[in-house]
Amino acid sequence: MSDSLNLKAYDLWKTYGDEPVVQGISFTLAPGEIVGLLGPNGAGKTTTVGMLFGTVVPTKGFVQFGPWQLPGQGQLARAQMGIVTQEDNLDPDFTVFKNLTHFAHHYRITDAAARQRAGELLALVNLEHRAEAQVDELSGGMKRKLVLARALLNRPKIVFLDEPTTGLDPDARQDFWRLVQHLKASGCGILLTTHYMDEAQRLCDRLLLLQQGKVIDEGTPTDLVARVIGREVAEIGGVEAQILQDLAARHGAWYRAFGNGHLVALPDREPEVVWDAIAAHHPSRLLRRPANLEDVFLRLTGSVLE
Numbered sequence: 001m002s003d004s005l006n007l008k009a010y011d012l013w014k015t016y017g018d019e020p021v022v023q024g025i026s027f028t029l030a031p032g033e034i035v036g037l038l039g040p041n042g043a044g045k046t047t048t049v050g051m052l053f054g055t056v057v058p059t060k061g062f063v064q065f066g067p068w069q070l071p072g073q074g075q076l077a078r079a080q081m082g083i084v085t086q087e088d089n090l091d092p093d094f095t096v097f098k099n100l101t102h103f104a105h106h107y108r109i110t111d112a113a114a115r116q117r118a119g120e121l122l123a124l125v126n127l128e129h130r131a132e133a134q135v136d137e138l139s140g141g142m143k144r145k146l147v148l149a150r151a152l153l154n155r156p157k158i159v160f161l162d163e164p165t166t167g168l169d170p171d172a173r174q175d176f177w178r179l180v181q182h183l184k185a186s187g188c189g190i191l192l193t194t195h196y197m198d199e200a201q202r203l204c205d206r207l208l209l210l211q212q213g214k215v216i217d218e219g220t221p222t223d224l225v226a227r228v229i230g231r232e233v234a235e236i237g238g239v240e241a242q243i244l245q246d247l248a249a250r251h252g253a254w255y256r257a258f259g260n261g262h263l264v265a266l267p268d269r270e271p272e273v274v275w276d277a278i279a280a281h282h283p284s285r286l287l288r289r290p291a292n293l294e295d296v297f298l299r300l301t302g303s304v305l306e
């Protein structure tokens with residue numbers, strides 16, 4: 001696929017009143033890549049997606065998508081884009097099939113071509129058997145898949161997925177993830193917002209961690225975890241905080257009170273030494289586990305994502 005269909009965000013800012021909700025976000029999304037915007041509620045994810053899609057006008061900065069600059073050339077750019085917003089906004093008066101054929105008119109796909117494309121997409125998302133169902137007869141997961149199918153009517157080069165699996169059960173989420181991976185394999189660039197760490201870890205090639213509208217760190221999920229935390233973490237209960245803080249400081253390890261226990265990162269260069277030192281205090285609970293993105297967020301922001 002042409003390299004010219006990169007999406008590039010240049011120093012995007014958005015202010016509402018006096019409130020800066022996005023503060024200088026820059027990044028590139030290439031074809032076949034999944035970039036994740038990960039952050040708590042209100043971090044500015046949806047506002048950023050709006051600016052990338054050209055429906056929210058930046059206070060400063062711009063977006064270049066192939067030959068088009070947004071927001072000015074938003075309409076031309078959007079002809080090559082798809083979006084799954086947080087709300088389903090499907091038409092409840094239409095069947096599943098008609099939701100697709102009707103929406104296809106936006107792209108001047110009509111009649112037999114629209115029916116053919118609708119059929120292909122329903123097959124892709126495994127909803128062929130529900131083609132004649134009314135939208136409100138669908139499960140939450142089916143609705144999300146239908147919204148995704150609708151976003152693909154125009155064969156977009158880039159798709160924005162704004163918290164696409166929020167509220168879905170684990171099976172439906174995995175089902176959705178498979179479709180996202182299929183899209184990636186077909187060369188589509190994907191921008192995913194999520195506050196699910198497992199989703200970010202599983203799907204994203206690269207992550208931008210957002211807090212209060214700013215990118216506080218970025219990298220591949222694996223690199224972020226390795227760089228910010230290391231390989232392993234001990235979860236500890238029943239030992240005084242001061243003891244663990246001192247122990248961690250002596251070994252240059254990260255310490256954090258967490259819930260009604262504690263976390264201590266086991267430094268990559270001497271994990272056994274720190275582990276044994278913790279165990280010597282006879283914790284009532286002691287768990288050794290791989291470090292993960294939740295630890296990264298906790299370390300960088302002092303809080304966990306819900």
Ligand SMILES: Nc1ncnc2c1ncn2[C@@H]1O[C@H](COP(=O)(O)OP(=O)(O)OP(=O)(O)O)[C@@H](O)[C@H]1O
Nearest residue numbers: 016021039040041042043044045046047048163195
């Ligand atoms: N149209 C608007 N007018 C005023 N403030 C807004 C508007 N849109 C968003 N905001 C504010 O901007 C901030 C960022 O909102 P945004 O929806 O981008 O965050 P988010 O990271 O997507 O959050 P969530 O995970 O809850 O969807 C919030 O404080 C929100 O209240």
